[in-house]
Amino acid sequence: MTEKEPKLLLFHAPLLRQDMTTARVMREVIIALLPAAGAAVWFFGFTALLVIGASIAGAVAAEWLFAPRESRGASLLDGSGLLTGLLLGLTLPPGLPMWMAFLGGFAGICLGKVIWGGLGHNLFNPALLGRAFLQATFPIAMTTWTPPAPGEFGVLSGNLALPFMQAGVDGVTAATPLGLLKFEQEVTPLLSLATGNTGGSLGEASGLLLLLGGIFLWIRRDFDWRIPVSILLTVAVFSAVLGLFDAERFPTPLFSIFSGGLLLGAIYMATDPVTSPVTPRGAWIFGIGIGVLVMLIRVFGGLPEGVMYAILLMNAATPLIDRYTQPRVFGREAKSP
Amino acid sequence: MKRNEAYNEFVKGIWRDNPVFVQVLGMCPMLAVTNSAINAIAMGMATFFVLVGSSFLVSSLRQWIPKQVRISCFIIIIATFVTVADYTLLALVPAVHKELGAFIPLIVANCMILGRQEAFASRYPAKLAVMDAIGMAGGFMLALFSLGAIREILGDGALFGVRLFGADFEPWVIMILPPGGFLTLGVILLFFNWFRQKKDEFLDDVAEAQRGSD
Structure with missing residues (x-):
């Protein structure tokens, strides 16, 4: 008697498996960030590698130290600690001492992730x-911003x-384009903003490369496109409206988008799936909120840059947004939750 | 035997029932005035004086305090000692008094003090009440000092105003700001809970081993 091919195969759900895993998303976000990190090395030298490396080391060390003993290796494999360190490193100024970058990565994981209960439970973006x-x-x-020195690799x-x-004084410091605009009414040319040849933190450098990474993530469906689009649109509209009142004083829409950490924050940080709303309507509200807050802080606040606080504030509002944008269950009456 | 009992009341406040790290009471002065070691010590001394004095008085008067109005009686006694402490600090160390500001009168509202009167001093004889108060206030002072020392060392690179690491030290500004108090206290509480968990696990293991060998 020969073995027959079975005619009926029984499986339990889920029957349709997707290859979308946490590790894959994290890996692709890291890949998308690599061009911008490369640009940071080109503009600021090996100093960029040291700062980013130190912040990654801090994040991974915290991740390893506070993981339960049974799953110590596992929590490192999904790459989320690595990504947090990389993102944090890209937001730091070039001349920062390595020990501070390490401390930042460590504190980011401890306060931003571990004490909330690990990946998926945190309210705020750890980086x-x-x-x-x-x-x-x-x-x-x-x-303290050091001016870029393209191609010198110092x-x-x-x-x-x-x-x-303390860090020794390096002699030359430069203001960021936003600082120049706010405190000295000096506008940086758009071309240097887009390529990244300006003072600022490591990852703010190249707007075009950040956008390139964002397009890659959008094609791979790794993030919710509504969030960056709504942030950038809000910022553009807001500064266009301000420009109607006083074109001299307020930044142009393109300047607003390409200056500071807006692209980095909008594409890579606000879209963190854990700390942003899950519903499409919520994503729009979230993005518009961030855009408005960024412009309010930049134009009317005391600080030249406000992307970090804007995203953190909207992170805090995320559970509320999720709660009030839940879609109506089919067949039920529409009523407030 | 009697001495042993008094000793127990004293020791429990320092470590096992530490008012800050275990009972998490008296958080207001704990977070507000621990930005330097000297402020922490001054606040600890004032609280020590108030707690020991009022525990003694409440315990001695406990037969005559009517149950219905006991809380107001306790508060009047505590407030008396707080006023004494307030003026003493003002006379002796005006600089520290200015730094502590409103937090000295607020010792009245420190729930650890009222808690000890309600839970202990009003039920036990004066000798035990005083030992309990010394232990609790000592534990409170210890907690204040450890928080103040950590925050001053990291936030200023100094202890009692003496620079420890030379002029190049980079101060952690956040540590002498309010968030630093929450962070430091959180880390210490984390350590206490972790320690207690380890101890419980260890005791369980020992009990298990004994049952096994029997």
């Missing part, structure tokens, strides 16, 4: 929380400061 911690802890070092002496010690 931005790490940056907010550093901003509040070392306000001077976090706002290392700033500030990076090599001993732990707990």
